[in-house]
Amino acid sequence: MTKSILLVGVGGQGxxxxxxxxxxxxxxxxxxxxxxEIHGMSQRGGSVSSQVRYGxxxxxxxxxxxxADMIVSFEKMEALRNLDYLKxxxxxxxxxxxxxxxxxxxxxxxxxxxxLDEIKKHAExxxxxxxxxxxxxxxxxxxxxxxxxxxxxxxxxxxIDWESIIxxxxxxxxxxxxxxxxxxxxxxx
Amino acid sequence: xxxxxxxxxxxxxxxxxxxxRFAAAYPGTPSTEILENLSxxxxxxxxxxxxxxVALETVIGASFGGARSLAxxxxxxxxxxxxxxxxxxxxxxxxxxxxxxxxEPGMHSSQNEQDNRYYAKSAxxxxxxxxxxxxxxxxxxEAYEVSEKYDTPVMMRLTxxxxxxxxxxxxxxxxxxxxxxxTKQPQKYVTLPAHSxxxxxxxxxxxxxxxxxxxxxxxxxxxxxxxxxGVIASGMCYYYAKEAFGENASYLKLGFTNPLPANLIxxxxxxxxxxxxxxxxxxxxxxxVRALGIECTGKDLFPKWGEMTPDVxxxxxxxxxxxxxEFDKDKLIARAPSFCAGCPHRGFFYRLGxxxxxxxxxxxxxxxxxxxxPYSALDTTICMGASISVGHGAxxxxxxxxxxxxxxxxLGDSTFFHTGVNSLINTIYNNxxxxxxxLDNRITGMTGHQQNPGSGFNAKGDPTNMxxxxxxxRAIGIKHIFVIDPNNLExxxxxxxxCLAIKDEPSVIITRWPCVLKKFxxxxxxxxxxxxxxxxxxxxxxxxxxxxxLGTGCPALSFDKEAKKVSINRDQCVGCDVCAQxxxxxxxxxxx
Numbered sequence: 138m139t140k141s142i143l144l145v146g147v148g149g150q151g152x153x154x155x156x157x158x159x160x161x162x163x164x165x166x167x168x169x170x171x172x173x174e175i176h177g178m179s180q181r182g183g184s185v186s187s188q189v190r191y192g193x194x195x196x197x198x199x200x201x202x203x204x205a206d207m208i209v210s211f212e213k214m215e216a217l218r219n220l221d222y223l224k225x226x227x228x229x230x231x232x233x234x235x236x237x238x239x240x241x242x243x244x245x246x247x248x249x250x251x252x253l254d255e256i257k258k259h260a261e262x263x264x265x266x267x268x269x270x271x272x273x274x275x276x277x278x279x280x281x282x283x284x285x286x287x288x289x290x291x292x293x294x295x296x297i298d299w300e301s302i303i304x305x306x307x308x309x310x311x312x313x314x315x316x317x318x319x320x321x322x323x324x325x326x
Numbered sequence: 327x328x329x330x331x332x333x334x335x336x337x338x339x340x341x342x343x344x345x346x347r348f349a350a351a352y353p354g355t356p357s358t359e360i361l362e363n364l365s366x367x368x369x370x371x372x373x374x375x376x377x378x379x380v381a382l383e384t385v386i387g388a389s390f391g392g393a394r395s396l397a398x399x400x401x402x403x404x405x406x407x408x409x410x411x412x413x414x415x416x417x418x419x420x421x422x423x424x425x426x427x428x429x430e431p432g433m434h435s436s437q438n439e440q441d442n443r444y445y446a447k448s449a450x451x452x453x454x455x456x457x458x459x460x461x462x463x464x465x466x467x468e469a470y471e472v473s474e475k476y477d478t479p480v481m482m483r484l485t486x487x488x489x490x491x492x493x494x495x496x497x498x499x500x501x502x503x504x505x506x507x508x509t510k511q512p513q514k515y516v517t518l519p520a521h522s523x524x525x526x527x528x529x530x531x532x533x534x535x536x537x538x539x540x541x542x543x544x545x546x547x548x549x550x551x552x553x554x555x556g557v558i559a560s561g562m563c564y565y566y567a568k569e570a571f572g573e574n575a576s577y578l579k580l581g582f583t584n585p586l587p588a589n590l591i592x593x594x595x596x597x598x599x600x601x602x603x604x605x606x607x608x609x610x611x612x613x614x615v616r617a618l619g620i621e622c623t624g625k626d627l628f629p630k631w632g633e634m635t636p637d638v639x640x641x642x643x644x645x646x647x648x649x650x651x652e653f654d655k656d657k658l659i660a661r662a663p664s665f666c667a668g669c670p671h672r673g674f675f676y677r678l679g680x681x682x683x684x685x686x687x688x689x690x691x692x693x694x695x696x697x698x699x700p701y702s703a704l705d706t707t708i709c710m711g712a713s714i715s716v717g718h719g720a721x722x723x724x725x726x727x728x729x730x731x732x733x734x735x736x737l738g739d740s741t742f743f744h745t746g747v748n749s750l751i752n753t754i755y756n757n758x759x760x761x762x763x764x765l766d767n768r769i770t771g772m773t774g775h776q777q778n779p780g781s782g783f784n785a786k787g788d789p790t791n792m793x794x795x796x797x798x799x800r801a802i803g804i805k806h807i808f809v810i811d812p813n814n815l816e817x818x819x820x821x822x823x824x825c826l827a828i829k830d831e832p833s834v835i836i837t838r839w840p841c842v843l844k845k846f847x848x849x850x851x852x853x854x855x856x857x858x859x860x861x862x863x864x865x866x867x868x869x870x871x872x873x874x875x876l877g878t879g880c881p882a883l884s885f886d887k888e889a890k891k892v893s894i895n896r897d898q899c900v901g902c903d904v905c906a907q908x909x910x911x912x913x914x915x916x917x918x
Contacts, residue, residue, distance in 0.1 A: 147661065148663075160330055160492060161330060164328070164330050164494055169494060170330065170492070170493070170494060171458075171491055171492065171493045172330075172491060172492040172493075173487055173490065173491040173492075174490055174491075175434050175486070175490065181663035181664055181665070181666060181692065181695065182661075182663055182664045182666070182881055183661055183662060183663035183664075184661045195493075196565040196566075196568040196569045197562075197565045197566050197568070197569040197635070197636050198458075198487060198491035198492075198493065198562075198565070199487060199491075199566070199633075199635045199636070201569075201635065201636050201637035201640075201648055202637045202647070202648050202650050203637070203648035203649050203650035203651075204637075204648065214658070214659060214661070215661075217653065217657060217658060218658055218661075220651045220653050221650035221651055221652075221653070222650075223650075223651055225649065237884060238659055238660060238661040238662070238664075239662065239664040239700075239879055239881065240659060240660045240661075240662070240699075241659055242876055242879070242880075242881065242883055242884065242885070243699065243700045243876050243877065243879055244873060244876060244885070245699060246659045246660065247659075248659055249657045249659075251657070252657060255653060255654055255657050256653070258653075259651045259652070259653050260651060
């Protein structure tokens with residue numbers, strides 16, 4: 138059975154690294170894996186998404202609307218924007234961070250105060266502040282790996298050897314930080 | 327060894343394994359990473375060319391010279407390279423030659439949605455369409471065999487989702503193919519009309535032979551299911567179809583798509599009751615199937631534009647969309663891409679957008695974003711390098727009327743080298759009076775920092791000759807040239823005033839400041855003082871909350887509605903000073 142995980146956020150939040158580590162772990166443990174990303178203009182502060190699918194044999198790398206087993210949103214507006222990808226009963230994890238877009242900064246639009254309320258009207262969501270948790274670990278940049286930890290726990294992927302995946306793909310001086318970040322994320326769900 | 331690779335990484339790997347020795351490209355989403363990855367192999371000479379036509383021509387030459395070679399480009403790049411492509415179809419190859427076309431169904435980062443499979447058909451060359459990364463490797467290796475056996479250029483048509491999706495591949499060793507000897511054969515390589523008339527016959531014979539290949543290649547295969555439905559698809563659409571129609575349907579998966587296998591198609595369709603054809607962009611396969619007299623369902627049912635993802639397919643076939651969560655869409659805010667904090671385009675376009683009664687002719691690059699608020703400083707964009715020539719035509723038309731409207735054209739350094747330089751030659755030759763702005767940010771920005779003829783480095787990252795834009799512009803014959811710092815708003819205004827005052831002759835403004843995301847070279851550090859080394863800060867005692875600075879559209883700025891004060895995000899700010907120059911009460915200063 139193919140599983141689908143959608144990671145969404147804003148350019149620069151580290152969704153790509155988190156999904157890279159995730160897909161490498163899935164491949165090493167024997168799953169067929171496909172991942173789709175849209176590059177290009179999204180790098181300039183636009184919305185970004187990484188779609189990860191795994192199972193015995195994966196066909197499409199693209200997740201259908203209404204079919205994601207899990208959505209992890211690195212920013213709360215992006216969770217709302219992608220809510221129609223979540224399947225009924227799917228897991229929704231939201232990083233409680235607000236990033237104003239250019240239309241908000243220049244005053245053409247207001248960032249609504251009740252984004253999380255609107256989401257919770259329609260789906261059960263676990264909201265955490267990965268940025269604050271990362272600060273406590275000593276580096277805000279670990280927020281993305283904390284969110285990866287929530288995926289590992291929620292999707293039951295604890296059996297994968299994440300330590301060796303992290304060691305093979307992260308600079309040595311950040312390995313301990315990232316291993317700790319995974320644990321923090323796992324404890325949050 | 328197993329590895330996760332994007333389609334673009336796999337194309338580069340396939341080229342390496344196929345013994346490719348020479349590759350050239352011009353960057354363009356979604357094709358850019360192909361040459362970036364090719365440049366990492368020591369065995370391959372990989373070059374950024376100034377444009378796609380030059381890239382393909384160098385590849386044709388390398389093929390004639392005896393080296394297996396590859397050109398890669400985005401779909402609209404093939405328009406630029408179409409001239410050599412069609413005639414290469416006549417001459418054929420010496421060593422194998424492949425052109426990669428990366429199409430963009432859905433236009434994630436492109437100006438149109440053209441279907442380049444028609445190029446292969448029209449140029450009468452062979453074509454493959456891989457569906458995933460493993461096929462990208464396998465088909466590319468086969469493409470070189472086909473190219474040399476049938477003496478044909480081969481097009482490999484990718485789409486964004488093939489280019490940018492990762493899937494598992496198995497790596498092999500490189501097949502070290504020796505250089506082929508070059509011999510003088512004017513009848514083959516010199517396309518005089520007398521030679522071309524003979525080559526035209528050869529091309530037709532080659533197409534007949536390739537039709538036979540198409541019928542028997544394992545890349546065109548049938549997968550029979552138990553049901554009555556049969557689906558014909560190529561590339562990523564095969565996987566979309568599998569997902570949407572399931573295991574019960576039968577599939578004709580086409581990997582070699584010019585010429586199409588007529589007999590295989592007829593045979594497959596005779597074994598199923600209902601035939602669906604799933605393809606993105608245009609009904610390329612469908613037209614052939616219908617011409618064979620076969621009843622089928624294609625673009626009469628499926629959308630004529632956009633990506634044919636499984637949910638789109640299911641909704642079209644069943645008439646019912648997937649059940650999704652409904653929510654209040656009014657709560658969404660737009661999140662369009664924008665200029666980075668410290669982007670050298672910000673100051674220039676902030677001021678240019680304030681000018682009334684001018685037409686701004688734009689081009690393809692990060693600066694195309696200047697069309698959007700708060701700048702609204704672009705009036706047209708057509709294609710790479712077109713700003714200067716479209717602007718010239720518009721200026722000539724305006725000059726026929728009474729408005730006195732002036733045209734300002736804007737394009738980047740890489741785009742100027744691409745084809746803008748030809749347009750500027752036209753501007754001086756035909757006595758134009760446009761104001762032409764070359765936004766020299768010292769790199770090819772939008773596609774992720776590829777070197778270009780003005781950057782001083784080649785595709786491998788080695789130092790090379792650097793073309794000086796000012797000298798080039800002067801050599802063309804432009805008399806009025808101004809080199810300015812785009813972050814200095816007074817200088818921007820004064821220079822625009824000067825150029826607008828020159829009524830009868832063309833002028834060129836070169837704005838010179840590096841892209842904030844660039845890895846700075848020694849030359850950059852020497853030329854530019856204090857390169858992004860400072861921070862700006864708002865004195866809240868002075869800030870009157872007028873929001874003038876927010877009008878520059880900098881993502882590092884934010885407004886506290888309760889305190890009515892602006893703040894600058896210290897992590898993002900790089901001290902470009904544009905906001906400080908806009909502040910009417912001098913509340914923004916350099917941090918101590």
